[in-house]
Amino acid sequence: MYKLDGGLDHILVDEAQDTSPAQWEVIRLLSDEFFAGDGAREALDGD
Known part of the structure; x- marks a missing residue:
């Protein structure tokens, strides 16, 4: 486990x-940390 x-x-x-x-x-x-605070960003890519 990492x-x-x-x-x-x-x-x-x-x-x-x-x-x-x-x-x-x-x-x-x-992923909660990615969407909290200033400058939160979301990147989605789908085929």
Whole structure:
């Protein structure tokens, strides 16, 4: 298991259409830091 307390720079979700609700919740919890505070940004790309 990797140590995550240093923060995350990116989250990549491959095959997002196959992601379960429980997995989306984990992604949401990990990504909360990206969407908080000044300068929060969101980048989405889909095929």
